[in-house]
Amino acid sequence: MKSIDKEMTRVLYKSRKILIVDGYNIINAWSKLKTISEEDLQTSREMLVNHVLEYSKIKGLEAYIIFDAYRVKNSEENIQKYHEITIVFTKENQTADSYIEKFISSLSKYDEIYVATSDYAEQQIALGKGCYRIPARELISDVSNAKEALRKKSSFKSKEYNSMNRLENKIDSSVLEKLEKIRRNK
Template sequence: MLKNKYNPKKILIVDGYNVINAWNSLKKKSEEDLQVARETLVSYIQEYSKIKGYKAYIVFDAYNVKGCDEKIEDHHGITVVFTRENQTADSYIEKFISGLSKYDEVAVATSDYAEQQIALGKGCSRISSRELIYDLKKFKDDIRKNNKGYIKEYNTMNRLENRIDSDIFDKLEKIRRKK
């Protein structure tokens, strides 16, 4: 007898403006140009979700925007949601997580205490905005450290440019490029 196996998904849901306002550099960007701050957050979440294996959703509310309809966009694998008029990101996220399977691994990134409690009550894990920022910075630092090791290794290899005079190397390089 064959049983259908459900493949649980790893899902990250980010309260966009909550994270932007908790992150000093993004908050400063948002004061100058909100669109740039949103795009920067999306690019950070793209990196983070790839590293952690999440399918990511970023929710921006349009609570005070008159006549705004819900808009869902795909940004290179990240789903960005702009809620409709008079809908908060909190209510959208609550409805969204209610529709997911109980087997999915869902994390909600927000510093809103009430939203965290709702997420926990629905079986999701919560990531505070500060934790998310810390994790992102840590992963970026780790990647930089790893890349420095590769650069150092490349520079110490037994390569021609490391063994001959730089003038001779430049002349050989010019000859090579002419052909």
């Protein structure tokens, strides 16, 4: 009877695909963002957020980016929504790793959870809790590949549309112009 109850719970619960990103860990592994962060940390954070936003949209993931405020005096936990991404700044004396570990524990076992970090200890914790790990280098590569695949798909659709057997592709441009004038006058 227990297995039937478990199966019914799984069916009733709509599992989510969740991406959890260790913000500063990924920034420091992404050479372009790391270089920018040395001059302007805020800009590098914004760039990471935008990359993750695009990636999560393409892949259909619910995304969370965790930035730690471990050494920031008197900082309180700050959670912000940016489009469909949740950005978390941890409180003073809390690392992103500890926040991620606690957050993973709060999620359903039916969720498909991906943790993006190159921190070996955090990867082991994520794996131990049944999550998928994505090393920083792999995330960076996946983001680039997903964007490129989307560009190719979009380009193909555009070419496909332009090569369709459409009237405007078959008639003289002056005739098309006259027809357009007639259409606009009605």
